[in-house]
Amino acid sequence: MKKMSATGLLKLRPNVVKSFFRTYKASGIPELTQVRHNVKRGNYATLEGKDIAFFESIVGKNHLVQDDLQGYNVDFMRSVRGSSQLVLRPSSTQEVSAILKYCNERKLAVCPQGGNTGLVGGSVPVCDEIVLSLARLDKILHIDEITGIAACEAGCILENLDLKARELGLVVPLDLGAKSSCHIGGNVSTNAGGLRVLRYGNLHGSVLGVEAVLANGDVLDLMSDFKKDNTGYHLKHLFIGSEGTLGVVTKVSMLCAPQSQAQHVAFLGLSSFDDVLKTFRDSRQFLGEILSSCELIDANSLDASVNHFKLNSPIEGYPFYMLIETSGSNAEHDMEKFNRFLENGMEKGQIIDGTITGEVGKMQEIWKLRELVPVALIEDGFCFKYDISLPLREFYHIVEVMQERVGNLATRVCGYGHLGDSNLHLNICCQEFTQEIYKCIEPFVYEYTSQVKGSISAEHGIGFLKKNYLKYSKSPAAISKMRELKQLLDPNSILNPYKVLN
Known part of the structure; x- marks a missing residue:
């Protein structure tokens, strides 16, 4: 030693x-998600000239993107690809509100997007949804060195907020490998975990409040500067981990820890x-x-x-x-x-x-x-990544089970992750995606996880890639209530369709 x-x-x-998180590698462009997974496009309107004109009046010509959209349509993992023809880059909550109100009335589907560092296909379109990029909502509103409370807009990059907090002797209670690219709004919307959940806990405990825009354009101001606020339903928790399907988070306040x-x-x-x-x-x-x-x-x-x-x-x-x-x-x-x-x-x-x-x-x-x-495992070729919670005594056994199950179909089967909070990252690498290895892995990996009373998603959410497997971690009654909430807050289902429940 x-x-x-x-x-x-x-x-x-x-x-x-x-x-790796800020640039898209041209090699290995994935097949369209709609084709690979046989997705039927929802009953949504299609873009027309009048829509483009309206959106330009809201965000300006320079922040309405119609060309070179590959970086917005493809996820970091190069495993899913949409066919959006339009990206909107609003700069304020009011602009987000106006966009969503219009899209709801026209029944135009929208895909909210932060830093696009997710691993379950939740941050890119499945079909031709309009991409709503929050990148310009990047202001740090305030950090109080006495209370440790920080507030920022959803597009603020995690590392930038952490740098400012450290100037005051504080740290953001979240640390990810993608911290130089991921957005706070995306972190909250996916209830990101990271490297130090063992010390700081999940975001449900650190986030004091959010501001969110509903599908109809209504703005819910749920911001707070208090750890203790026992007044009725804690609506903020609806948006922490809802992956942009119930509303678009535009501001966040959270409690930072002493450095x-x-x-x-x-x-x-x-x-x-x-x-x-x-x-x-x-x-x-x-x-x-x-x-x-x-x-x-x-x-x-x-x-x-x-x-x-x-x-x-x-x-x-x-x-x-x-x-x-x-x-x-x-x-x-x-x-x-x-x-x-x-x-x-x-x-x-x-x-x-x-x-x-x-x-x-x-x-x-x-x-x-x-x-x-x-990111090293991506260099092997195509990589199936599974983010699961397992009882500690069962933590690694699934890696050995999958090594035997996939055999020569895989070039590498391995496991790493957050032992301190029972979160395993199971990776199965192969030269290229094939239906043979895909069907060998899924749904078996989720069935196994369910049998040992684990969770099919520990920290990355459900997104598109896990939506068919939610049943392995949630009861039919729970899923039914989730659908009722979705119907209540987004009756036209324009927010991040085909994800989580759809």
């Missing part, structure tokens, strides 16, 4: 995935998943309140990250790796706790090898190994 000095704080990791004064990261090698579970249990016991992240990476995942991006792993040759991070206020005290935890794990034979550091550069290099796994 290598012990390194705890000098320096981890402020922001470099934008190691920025280019940690000391951080440490350990990268550990383990010989079995049983040892992984024991080490996680001990991390909670020994590290307690300073434990901020606990990630699992299997050998196949690490191999993709290291080889595709020419990275150096501090240790190698183990079937399982754990990345454990602590965030506290006293570097010396935290390092003592970390060392006791590691010594205990090595004495028990659970931890075979590892490295620990509090140096900014070294921590960044270790985090790269984990953060680059998702």
Whole structure:
């Protein structure tokens, strides 16, 4: 075990995935979603000249896009592709309201879009929906250094908000590999999880209020500066995780956490998943309140990250790796706790090898190994990605089951993810998408997840790709009530059609 000095704080990791989330790679353009999945277009109106004229009067000619729409029509994963002919880029809540009111009256379908970093096809059109880009609603409205409350518009990039918060000694309670591109509105609309749910919890607990525009153009001002506001129904929760199907989030207020004064990261090698579970249990016991992240990476995942991006792993040759991070206020005290935890794990034979550091550069290099796994796996060809919650004792077994099930159809089957909150990212890579491997994987992966009482979506939502499998995580009665809510708030079903329920 290598012990390194705890000098320096981890402020922001470099934008190691920025280019992947901000640019679309021309190779591997997917087949149209409507064709691949045999989707029947809904009974919506089609664009006419008068519609274009109206929208131009709202957003201006420069923010009405009709050419070169590939980046808006294709998702980050290159797994779904729509055929939208129009992108609108409003700059205010009022413009969003006017657009939706008109579209509702004309029955024109709309696809709200943030940074387009989603993994379930929720942020791009399925057919020819109008794309409503929130990118220009990017203002940070205020950050209060006393209360820790921040408010911003929906198009604000997560990293930009975090940078401003850190200037005041605060951090946004959400950290994603896509932070340099994803939007706060999209994070809230998908109830994004990320790397530190273990410490900060889900957005349902951090978001204090939202402003949302309904399908008919009505603006619901549900913004709040209070953690405690026990006045009637908490309508804000309808829009957290609803993926733009009930309304378009235009503003958000959330509670930021104090910035940690000391951080440490350990990268550990383990010989079995049983040892992984024991080490996680001990991390909670020994590290307690300073434990901020606990990630699992299997050998196949690490191999993709290291080889595709020419990275150096501090240790190698183990079937399982754990990345454990602590965030506290006293570097010396935290390092003592970390060392006791590691010594205990090595004495028990659970931890075979590892490295620990509090140096900014070294921590960044270790985090790269984990953060680059998702995009590294795309380099294998086509990648089926599954974001599922599983009971911890069943956490990794599904990877082994799928390895046996797909056999030679796949080039790589691996698992990594947020062990601390039971969220596994199962990845099955192949040279190209084929119906043979698709049918081998689905719906089996969701049936298996349901059988062990897991969730088919831990943090990425349902979107388009999982809408047929919602039944594996929600009862018929629950889905029926969801449909009633959709009908109440969006009776013409113009908001993000074909997603979640449609």
